[in-house]
Structure formats: structure tokens, C-alpha cells
Amino acid sequence: MLDKTYPYYLANRPQSSKETLEVRDKYSGKVATRVAVPDAKATEKAIAAAVEAAAPMRAFRPWARQAVLQHCVARFSERRDELAEALCIEAGKPIRDAAGEVTRLIETFRIAAEESVRIDGETINLELAARLDGYHGYTRRVPLGPVSFITPFNFPLNLVAHKVAPAIAAGCPFVLKPSEKTPVGALIIGEVLAETDLPKGAFSILTLDGRHAAPLVEDERFKLLSFTGGQVGWELKARAGRKKVVLELGGNAACIVDADQGPRLDRVVERLVFGAFYQSGQSCIGVQRIYAHAGVYDALKKKLVAATKKLKAGDPKDKGVFLGPMIDEAAAERLHGWILEAKRAGGKILCGGRRTGNMLEATLMENVPADAKANRLEAFGPFALLAPFDTIDDAIAMVNDSDYGLQAGIFTDSLGHAMRAWNELEQGGVIVNDIPSFRVDNMPYGGVKLSGFGREGVRYAIEDMTEIRLMVMREG
Template sequence: MLLIDGEWIETDEKIAVRNPFNKEIVGYASRATREQTLAAARCAKAYESDLTAYDRCEILNDTAAQIEREEAEFVAQIVAECGASVKEAQKEVRRAVTLLRVCAEEARRISGEAIPTDVTSDRKKNLAVTLRVPIGLVCAITPFNRPLNQVVVKLAPAIAANNSVILKPSEKTPLSAVKFVKCLIANGLPARMVSLVTGDPGEVGETLVTCPDIDMITFTGSRAVGERIARSAGMVRMTFELGDSGALVVLDDADLELAADVAAKGAFATAGQSCRGVKRILVQEGVADRFAALLVQEAKKLTFGDPYSPQNDIGCLIDEAAAQAVEDRVDESVESGAKLLYGPPRDGAVLGPRVLDFVPKESPLVREETFGPCAPIVRIKDLAEAVDCVNGGEYGLQTGVFTASIHQAFEAAQKIKSGAVIINDGPQFESPFIPFGGVKKSGLGREGARFAIEEMTTVKTIVF
């Protein structure tokens, strides 16, 4: 269904949403036209919220409480449309609940400052204050890999900041988004404050990013699409999260058992379909053999396959074509000199963990963002080579570094060009309280509750 001007609308043309594991149809989404998309944006832009900070805090907290009560239903929806395992879907729902509650509290803390003006030779004793006011209409475009949490990441801070929102979820996984928006409205969000449109990215997405009613675009997805949006959108605020070739650096004084455990979790969670996952592991040569053996052990502990099975750690990729593309990239890396240490046969969209060693630094498997369950080891001589390797790429979202040396930790933190450097943990580290975003081709702006709210507000100065 579409949500336009506070009304849910069914269209004649539908998009069939299929479970990627068994290819069964699990629901339908309405296919919005260009005209409907423009109407949705126009109506959302026209609505001016009079919600107080207390109101917004209450709506977000009550929504979190309902999702918590209905966790099983949300988990089932996530598993059905994106093929995540039950275990992964449960984690996603709990992350969404936590973020809603953090954004609810941040809604109470949006404030400005007083600025003295008698500091120049004019000696004018005016009173200047700043306020953070809503930026206007936020266009949120979300990907398939976390169909609930990625929507919450965009909508919760936008609502906390008192903006109107128009949401376009992935056409592959729109059902969790619809369910979440209904939950918001059931808990007091004015229906006209949020619009939802589903449909073809080329029609609906392109219409939105060029729409004159949009004041801000917040997008998570591929670098190619992000760059196209940046060229098309014009003078609007933008926050982009465009992925990473996420590096985990393991030096020879590291806790190898812990590093292997973190590497496996970062590389294989969500079947490797995570923007902040481990995409390459830069291991110092002296400990590479031992680390590789430990990583294979960790990979073999994981069960994968049917996402509906509560026993499985990993479900499947979003479709068979995605699994095939990852497998092709692994094969290409092996042909270039890498050694496949572990890799069960692919079965449709199900692709088990892959551990590779001796991967060439220039292999597309590690230079690009490989969106699948791969743990490629690149052997490096020292920290300096690791830093050069990380900084030489086009991405820079988050980087993990394992070392027992405080000196090497500080050197890595200072020299690595990433949005975040995490010491003795992986690039998958996340917290709703810290800024999240990248440098270079990984994106623009920052997410994370308070930081996203700042992106979604503008500063107004008042001088008395």
C-alpha cells in the first residue's frame, strides 16, 4: 500500500515480494506512479507538525514498546522478505527498538545556544540565540539488507527532529517498512506527517530525488546510485551511506582467538550483506598461518541455509543472482592467486561462509564492496603496509585494528582514513550513541541518533 496525505491507497499494479530462499510470494506492494509520488511529496511538504518534544518522545517510545511486544511478528516479516535467519532478524528487531528509544530521548535534548555580540569594537550588547529547527521534508531511501532497522535509522531521528518524511523502501523488501509506518501511526504519529511510496527505483526513486518539495535526502545503498542521486538532486541536504571495503587489521601481537571470532562475526553476519561488515582481513605475515586456521574453525561452527530454521546462524542472500555474483568474484580471486580454505557449495541463494588466504591486494574481492559471506585474508608485512592498503582504496567507513600495543593503536587511529577506527574490535561495531558515516566514496554526513538529528535540522539565529 501507499500512504499519501494520511490515506492508505491500493494500486492496481503490484510488485510481488518473494522469499529469496524458496521463491514463494510472501506479499505484494503497490507500484506508485510518478504522479502519485509527486503528490505524496507535495502533501508531506504541506503538513506542518505541531508536535511538542514530549509528544515525539512519547510516540517513539510507544512505538518501541509495541514492536517489542510484537517481536515475533516483525521477525517473521523480516525472514520472509529478505531471507535473514531467525537469529539475525531477532537482533535486527532489538536494534530497532533500542534506536527508537534513544531517538525518543534525544528529541528532548534538541537545543541551541546563546552567543555574545559585544566582542567586537562595536561593543553592541545584543542578545543572539540559535535554535535547531526542522529542515522540512526528509526523503528516506532504504536498502534491502535490514528492512526494518534501516527504516528506523532514517525515520526515528527525522521524527525526533519534527520533520515530515517521505519513505521509499527497497522494492525487494517493502513489507517491514509498511508494518513499521502503521505502527508509528497507531502510536500517535499524525498520518499526514509521513508518506510511503513503493515501486520501481528508476521511476519512484528518480522522481523523489529530483522533486522540488524535498529538503533533504538520506540514502543508504550502492555507491553508483548514491553518486547518481548527488548529480540529480541539486541544492538539498544529503546524507549518504554508500558501503565500504571494510578492513580488519590483525597485527602480530594481537589476541588471535578474539580477532578470528570477531572476523567471522563481521564477515558472515547477515550472509555478509552488511555495509559495515568485514570485507578484508589484513594480517601480519608472522601470524597469518595461525590466524587463517582459527578463522576456518570459526567459519565451520556456523550453520546456514533455511532462514526459517531457528538453528541456523545464516540464511540466504537477497536472491540467487546476488549469490552467483559473489561466487564469481571468489572464483576470480582464486584464479588470481588466492587460496580457498573453506567454502561449501552454493545452493541457489544460499551461500555458505568463504575463507580465503593469500588474496592479492588489488583483487576486486577486497577492493570493491563484496556483499556476501566472504572472509578474505590479505597478508601484510607491518602496520605501515596495512595503513597504505586501507588508505589506498576508495572507501573509508569503519576499520578495525587488533593489537596489544598502545603505540600501534594510536598510530593506526591517527593514520587510517576512515569514519571510525575501532581498536580490538571489528568494523561492524555499532552504537546508537556514536556518529556513523564514512569518508571518500563511503558517503556524506553522519547517522547515529543525535548526529542524524543534527543533520536533519538547520540552525536559525535570532538577534534581539
């Protein structure tokens, strides 16, 4: 159990409050800890402090920003087990996956530390005509100023890191609202940041609920809003005013298994099962739709069902458990309802399909109608559907028949098919010979259509949090 009440952070300092929020162990349902909850006055103070910190953060030299980020890398490494345990409890994430997320947290801060001293500009040749002789252009990137962040429950460490670490590298003060379902990881990050020499007001971490987060969206003093979550992001974008907005809004990721994959089906199945069911499918790029060539469909289906049935479900603190609970019973009930709806419409459950509380079995289905919620919407749980195709044209059309477009995967030996997928799939990223769930923390990450707006990935986030400033110099 987590053995303390966690403070929120206002202008770099921990704060207690009379009001607290319960954080429950997602497997047992018991209260694991509590976190302090700020009031409206604290939110205003956090925004004002970020505005005051804009100039000191801009003057905070790249080497000093790097030192802060390197301190975080060292301290997160020292507290690795504590962070993994907290994540396992508050998010219900199997301990192996929790340990993996801590590793990614550390890597994201390390990448940001490296990028913090590589924020370069360029020299521009302006001598395009005789009248421009002696003119030279130079650019540099400067911080936008105060920025606001809203993060979801499913990666309480690394999705926070993908906003916080680039902000520090760029020199932007920030106010963060982590998910009220999983706030502890963000508050431990705040505890480590409070040990550093960041200028006063450089960060605030406010454990608000969604109803009280409006200032982070609407206040014009913020120059950027970065939001990761559900489709409500589009509403937030409409309310954000003149500020930049970056949205990562999930998807219903598809993966193509080409005709030539027969000899490699065991590896393909291993990756598909991981992609569909790791952390109970609660990933924006979890494998939801599997399209297999008719020539390998039956063999793939047989192997997928057998592998899925072997997954151990239970207490995520057990190192042998692969499938833990969903974030709450409402989420499990929603997806279970979609599964039953698809079954009533003619879909066939190949394995799984049963629910106990917030534990939903790993479920595979086929013959799911194209208009079923389980096909059209984001499942965000331990569910995947299978369907056959005859030609690569058919497969590409099936993947594109979606309102989402975050990432897709294709297993193929054909360079031509791989290039066609890259050229024609309406996705933010195409992963060849692996699942769409693949992500490295320095790559550009984001989607099209309902999946979002803009890109994350440390360097790309830094670019969003800075703007180009030009200097023109005339000789003599």
C-alpha cells in the first residue's frame, strides 16, 4: 500500500489541503492512498506563477535545463521500484508492464536532456539579388512561455514525461493536470522536480478533476495546450482560443498479416497477442483490428486463440500475471456491452467475452459487423477482432475504413506492399513487420482524422513549445 497522503505542487512547492482525493487499488478496490486537492485560488496562483516564471525560464541556460533533466534521470532510476509499485497499484498495470513504463519514463527524460542542448537555429542565405548583397539571416528557437498539460490514466508516468520533459528542455513553465484516477506517478515526478534548481513557478501539478480544469484550457496566458485523452479533446481545442493545441486522442489500430507470413506466424501471433492485450488493452495504439490474408487466416486464428487462452489474468502485483484489471468497472462494462452487441449482430466470440467487475477476459471475435461499436470505435480494453482479406487493396481499404488514424502495422515480406501501406494508409505512423503498438520515445507520434492534431516525441514536442525568431543582419 502507498503509505502517505501526497501533496499537490504549486509553484514548485508541495501543498496540503483539507480536501483530499481517494486513490484506489484498481485490483482490490480498496483505498490505497489519498492526494491533496487544490481549490480555485490555487489554480489561479499556479497560472500567475507560470507567467512570472516565463522570463527566468527563458534565461535558464541549456546546460542548467540539462542538469535538471539529468537529476530526474538519476532520481527516477534510484526510485525505480517505488515508481513501479505505485503504478501497479493506482493503474492496475501488471508489475512487469509497470517496470517497463518506469524504464520509458527514464528514457524520455534522458532523451530530453540530450535534446535540451541541441535546440539549434539556422543560417539563411538572403543574398538572392544584387540589392540584397551584405544581408544575412539567422534563426533561433525561443520558448513559447507558459504551457498547460492534461494527461490520461493509462500511462501515468510516461505520458506525463512526454509533456514535462520537453517543456523543461524548451524552457517553458507549465501547469499539469494528471488524471484524477492515477495522479500518484505525476506527484512523484513533482517531488523529484522540487529537488532541482528550476526557477520559482516553473511547474505546478494540480490534482483537479475535469470539471475544474477549464482555466488550463481557456486562459489566454497559456501559449499552448497539450492534451492526451478521449474525443473531448476536440471540444477543448474549440475552447482554447488563440493558443497552440496538440491533441493525442487514441484510435482503433489495425494490423495487416500478409499472405507470405505463413512461416513466421508464431512470431506474428506473439506480437499480436501482446499488442492486443498488454495492460488490458488500455493503450491508444493497442491492436484492435487484425486483417489476415485468406491464405493464412485459419492458421493464424487457431494460433491466436490458443495463445490468448494461455494468458494469466489476476492480481497485477503477481509477476506471472499478464492481464490485470481495467481502470474501473464502468470501463469494463462499456466494452463488455459492445462485445455482446457485436455477438447479437452476428459476431462470433472465439475466446473470452466474460466479465467480473473490472476484470474482462481477453477476447477475440470474428464476423464483427462493420458498423458495430467494437469495430468503429476505440475499444480501449482487452479486445481484438479478426477478418480475412484477399488482396492488399482490400486490406488497405479495410484499415482506412475508420474514423481514426493513429498507427497501423503490417507484417509482410513484400517491399512493394510495405511502401503501399506507407503511401496509402491514412495513419500518423505505419509500422512494418511489427504491431502498431510499437513506440520509441524519440519518434514523432500522433495521428490524423479523429486520432488527433500535432505530434509528440521529445524533439517534436520541443518544436511545438518553441517558436522561430529571425534576425537579419546587414554588413557594414
